[in-house]
Amino acid sequence: MVKVEQLSKYFGQFKAVERLSFEVSPGEVLGFLGPNGAGKSTTMKMITGFISPTSGSVSVGGHDVGHDPVKAKALMGYLPEGAPAYADMTPAQFLRFAASIRKLGNAANARIEEVVDQLMLNDVLHKPIDTLSKGFKRRVGIAQAILHDPKVLILDEPTDGLDPMQKHEVRSLITNLAADKTVIVSTHILEEVNAVCSRAIIIANGQLVADAQPGELEAQSEYHGAVTLKLSGNVDPRADLEALPAVFRVETYPDDARRVTAIPNADTHLYADIQALAKQKQWDVEEMFAERGRLEDVFRRLVDSHSRQPTPAGGAA
Amino acid sequence: MIATVFKRELASYFSTPLAYVFIVIFLMLSAALTFFLGGWYERSQADLLPFFGFHPWLYLFLVPAIAMRLWAEERKSGTIELLLTLPITVFQAVLGKYLAAWVFIGIALALTFPMWLTVNYLGSPDNGVILAAYLGSWLMAGAFLAVGSCMSAATNNQVIAFILSVVVCFMFILAGFTLVFDVFKDWAPLPLLDAITSLSFLSHYQAISRGVLDLRDVAFFIVMILAWLLATAIVIDIKKAS
Numbered sequence: 292m293v294k295v296e297q298l299s300k301y302f303g304q305f306k307a308v309e310r311l312s313f314e315v316s317p318g319e320v321l322g323f324l325g326p327n328g329a330g331k332s333t334t335m336k337m338i339t340g341f342i343s344p345t346s347g348s349v350s351v352g353g354h355d356v357g358h359d360p361v362k363a364k365a366l367m368g369y370l371p372e373g374a375p376a377y378a379d380m381t382p383a384q385f386l387r388f389a390a391s392i393r394k395l396g397n398a399a400n401a402r403i404e405e406v407v408d409q410l411m412l413n414d415v416l417h418k419p420i421d422t423l424s425k426g427f428k429r430r431v432g433i434a435q436a437i438l439h440d441p442k443v444l445i446l447d448e449p450t451d452g453l454d455p456m457q458k459h460e461v462r463s464l465i466t467n468l469a470a471d472k473t474v475i476v477s478t479h480i481l482e483e484v485n486a487v488c489s490r491a492i493i494i495a496n497g498q499l500v501a502d503a504q505p506g507e508l509e510a511q512s513e514y515h516g517a518v519t520l521k522l523s524g525n526v527d528p529r530a531d532l533e534a535l536p537a538v539f540r541v542e543t544y545p546d547d548a549r550r551v552t553a554i555p556n557a558d559t560h561l562y563a564d565i566q567a568l569a570k571q572k573q574w575d576v577e578e579m580f581a582e583r584g585r586l587e588d589v590f591r592r593l594v595d596s597h598s599r600q601p602t603p604a605g606g607a608a
Numbered sequence: 609m610i611a612t613v614f615k616r617e618l619a620s621y622f623s624t625p626l627a628y629v630f631i632v633i634f635l636m637l638s639a640a641l642t643f644f645l646g647g648w649y650e651r652s653q654a655d656l657l658p659f660f661g662f663h664p665w666l667y668l669f670l671v672p673a674i675a676m677r678l679w680a681e682e683r684k685s686g687t688i689e690l691l692l693t694l695p696i697t698v699f700q701a702v703l704g705k706y707l708a709a710w711v712f713i714g715i716a717l718a719l720t721f722p723m724w725l726t727v728n729y730l731g732s733p734d735n736g737v738i739l740a741a742y743l744g745s746w747l748m749a750g751a752f753l754a755v756g757s758c759m760s761a762a763t764n765n766q767v768i769a770f771i772l773s774v775v776v777c778f779m780f781i782l783a784g785f786t787l788v789f790d791v792f793k794d795w796a797p798l799p800l801l802d803a804i805t806s807l808s809f810l811s812h813y814q815a816i817s818r819g820v821l822d823l824r825d826v827a828f829f830i831v832m833i834l835a836w837l838l839a840t841a842i843v844i845d846i847k848k849a850s
Contacts, residue, residue: 339693342848365695375686377616379623391612392694435690 292317292473293338293443298347300333300497307333308497310347315490317442320469322488322505323477326594330497331477332372335447338475339369351443365393368441370449374432378421382412382431385420386438393439406434409464425452433461437468444474450483462486481586493590495597501589509584511592518561519552520569521578531568537561550578609696613704614711621712634670634716638662642723654731659723660741660817664781664810667752672773674709675756676766679844683764688848699841706757706837713749717742737819744816747829748809752777754836761843777809784808 293315300308308330315321325331336342338349340356340363349356354363376385386406390399407413410430415423420431433449449465450458465474465487476487484491484505491508493501501508509515522528529551532541537559542552555561562581569576621627638659642648646658682688691701727733756773763769782788783804792801805811812825 336689341689341693361695361697364693367693369690369693371686371689371693373686375690377620377687378685379620380616384619388612388616389694392609392696 292352293475294350295334295338296348296350298334298337298349299345300330300337300342301345306497308337308344308494311494311497311499312347313492313499313502315473315475317471317473318469319490320465320474320476320488322484322491323475323494324479324481324484324491324590325477325494327479329494329594331494332447333497334494335369335445335475335477336371339367339371339445340364341371366441367443367445368436368439370429370432370436370446372447373451374429376420376428376431376435379419381417381419382407382423382427382434383416385431386434389435389438395439402438402440406438409437410434411460426454426457429453430457430461433464442472444468444472446474446476448477448479450478450480458483481590484586493593495594498597500593500597505586506583508589509586512584512586512589513554514552514582514588515555515584516560516562517552517554517582518565519550519578519580519582520565520576521547521550523549523575523577526572526574528572528574531572532565535561535564535568537564609700610704610707613691613696613701614708617705617708618711621708627712630670630674630712631716631719634666635719637666637670638720639723641666654727654733656723656727656733656738656741657817659720660745663745664748664813667749668774668777668781671713671749671752672756672759672770672777674713675753675773676760676769678705678709678757679761679840680764680766680769683847684766688844692844692848698844699838702757702761702837702841702844706754706840709753709757710746710750713753714746717746717749734819737817740819740821741817743821744813744825747816747826748813751780751809751829751832751836754833754840755780758836758840758843761840761847780807780809782808784811 295311295313298308298311299306311330311334313321323331323334333342337344338351338356340349340360343357351363352366354366356363377388380388383403386403387399390403395402407416410433412427412430412434415427420428423431429449429452433446436444436446444465446465450461453461462483465476468474469487469489476483478484488505491501491503491505492499493508520528520532529541529543532538532551532553535553537555538561539554539556542554544550544552553561553565565579568574569579641662642656642659646662648656648658651658679688682691692698724735724738727738728735752773755776756769759772759776760766760769763772785808789801789805792804796804806828812828815822815825
């Protein structure tokens with residue numbers, strides 16, 4: 292549905308995005324990750340046709356965004372970074388404006404009512420957007436983006452500035468919408484990736500460094516299969532754990548002396564070994580669980596190792 | 609498309625005090641200039657020449673004040689990204705916003721109708737000439753506005769947009785003055801001299817406001833407006849990338 296090919300954007304000498312290629316299909320929710328300034332927003336601006344790429348192309352639903360922008364834009368719903376909206380309008384006026392440009396015709400009122408319910412905008416419908424809280428502004432922006440039931444939904448940091456309740460609501464909204472749509476969500480909140488994304492792309496310095504399912508990324512983590520153990524009483528399991536052949540190292544926690552985490556060597560599993568050990572030593576286990584891996588850890592490692600590589604022709608370091 | 613952008617934009621003028629402040633100032637200044645500086649009453653002639661004579665100078669400052677926010681504000685608030693990712697072309701957006709501002713100035717101009725009533729009460733003017741002058745005045749305001757639209761697209765800063773538009777509009781007024789003409793007349797080739805004088809907003813406006821509704825004068829303003837709007841669209845296309 293969305294096809295990005297060899298997309299590059301230079302601002303003078305600065306390479307904001309460099310030869311980025313990926314494809315997203317209907318039903319997929321693509322998480323777009325990267326440190327600040329990695330080129331996430333620039334890429335989204337190019338996909339939605341706001342800025343034109345230095346080279347490369349984007350096509351949406353078969354329409355090239357550069358050559359046939361109006362048709363491509365008609366298929367997309369877009370929440371720009373910071374959710375800009377006309378401050379002097381009320382959400383009702385603003386949504387009617389969007390509905391009119393989107394040519395919703397007779398369906399407009401029904402659709403507006405629907406999205407207003409979905410995003411719980413009823414209380415602020417007739418207050419100027421200027422006077423709304425950050426959370427409401429963001430929801431007005433999302434309402435505008437989904438108003439025409441677009442095939443492709445592009446959301447630049449949709450949960451930024453929302454409180455935990457609102458974050459949860461927006462995430463479930465995205466999950467509900469995703470069934471038949473192609474969704475691209477940028478974020479720097481990694482927990483969001485597990486919550487909503489079926490696939491994640493990590494970019495650093497404008498280049499692609501990973502493109503995988505969240506589970507696959509977690510599996511790259513040092514903590515993949517790590518076992519955290521907490522014993523009751525005054526038993527210190529550290530020495531016994533370190534003696535296990537599958538254990539790479541053992542971590543302790545400054546806030547809880549009795550809790551330890553055993554990190555396995557690459558491609559080995561620990562849970563069964565530790566269970567057997569606990570039985571053998573007759574430990575009184577208070578808590579024991581294995582981890583899927585830590586995205587944050589993988590993210591940091593990928594971005595770090597990428598930025599240490601010398602970039603060809605320098606510049607965007 | 610254009611109509612939707614137009615309606616939103618026009619409504620936005622009246623949702624803030626901007627519209628009312630502008631209209632009041634425009635009406636007060638145009639009346640004050642006509643009566644005090646123009647000596648309209650003392651002239652005891654049944655026409656509105658002093659009234660229309662001040663319009664170029666009034667527009668020189670008031671029209672850029674309206675135009676400066678056209679694009680600079682969209683860019684500053686980020687709504688430009690929203691507007692230009694909707695399924696419309698840049699030119700449709702430019703035209704929609706421009707027409708709203710132009711119609712708004714037209715409304716302000718139409719509200720000077722008490723002048724027309726007064727002159728009709730006091731004497732029997734040639735109302736055809738007055739109508740032509742109103743049309744000419746509105747066209748000239750449109751040309752000022754199109755220049756301002758382009759300047760507003762070229763910068764994020766409304767004050768800079770304002771100053772640039774005043775300067776460029778001032779040059780288009782001056783082009784018709786003998787003062788400027790004299791500078792060029794000794795050395796410039798005749799075609800260039802003709803080109804410079806024919807660019808003058810003032811001479812085309814004065815021709816219309818005397819009641820000579822020559823198609824060439826009307827066409828001049830319309831071509832001028834379209835050219836500056838096209839330039840606006842191009843500037844936006846270039847500028848939005850950065």
